[in-house]
Amino acid sequence: MFRSIGGFSGCVAIIICLACQAMAGATDNRSPAVGWELERDVEAPSYAITQPATTDLNIDSVVLSCEQGPSRRGLQLRLYLLRDGPLAPLHGREDLKDDPTVDLIVDGSSHFAQLLFADVFVVVADTADGPMPLLSDALLDVLQAGRRMELRFKLGTTASGEPPFDGIAVVDLQTGRGGAAVTAVRRCGT
Numbered sequence: 001m002f003r004s005i006g007g008f009s010g011c012v013a014i015i016i017c018l019a020c021q022a023m024a025g026a027t028d029n030r031s032p033a034v035g036w037e038l039e040r041d042v043e044a045p046s047y048a049i050t051q052p053a054t055t056d057l058n059i060d061s062v063v064l065s066c067e068q069g070p071s072r073r074g075l076q077l078r079l080y081l082l083r084d085g086p087l088a089p090l091h092g093r094e095d096l097k098d099d100p101t102v103d104l105i106v107d108g109s110s111h112f113a114q115l116l117f118a119d120v121f122v123v124v125a126d127t128a129d130g131p132m133p134l135l136s137d138a139l140l141d142v143l144q145a146g147r148r149m150e151l152r153f154k155l156g157t158t159a160s161g162e163p164p165f166d167g168i169a170v171v172d173l174q175t176g177r178g179g180a181a182v183t184a185v186r187r188c189g190t
Contacts, residue, residue, distance in 0.1 A: 124151065140186060
């Protein structure tokens with residue numbers, strides 16, 4: 001009997017802690033970074049998911065997923081949004097461009113990447129297999145070994161004196177399973 005009461009009060013304490021975290025996160029729309037989490041209950045995971053450590057955009061999660069192109073399998077970096085609509089700053093912006101751009105920076109080094117838009121997510125890629133946007137092996141090596149990825153977006157038109165980007169998302173690449181998660185998903189692509 002004592003164990004069930006202790007278990008019950010422990011569950012209540014966990015629920016209260018989670019509620020407090022949710023309320024604290026409501027002010028900045030971010031929960032603590034949990035790092036890469038692999039697809040569960042499979043021998044060969046086909047994706048890893050994380051949340052930005054910080055962002056001022058409507059990005060909910062970042063997913064590294066294994067996708068089939070016309071001639072090979074490869075990986076995509078996908079950004080899933082908090083709600084329907086375009087990728088945009090949380091504070092809103094009326095002058096969104098039709099062709100926004102991204103600077104992908106890992107540990108201070110800039111890497112070429114493009115933004116491509118699907119129905120429910122945004123793809124960040126630097127190469128392709130036919131029409132399928134993918135990440136190159138070189139960029140995957142950087143993501144696997146890197147510590148911090150910054151995605152700096154230029155989403156709107158720039159007036160003189162404005163910063164060169166108007167949104168940023170930072171991903172801690174070594175939190176959680178870190179580079180081992182990237183390694184595991186890469187196996188799906190080979």
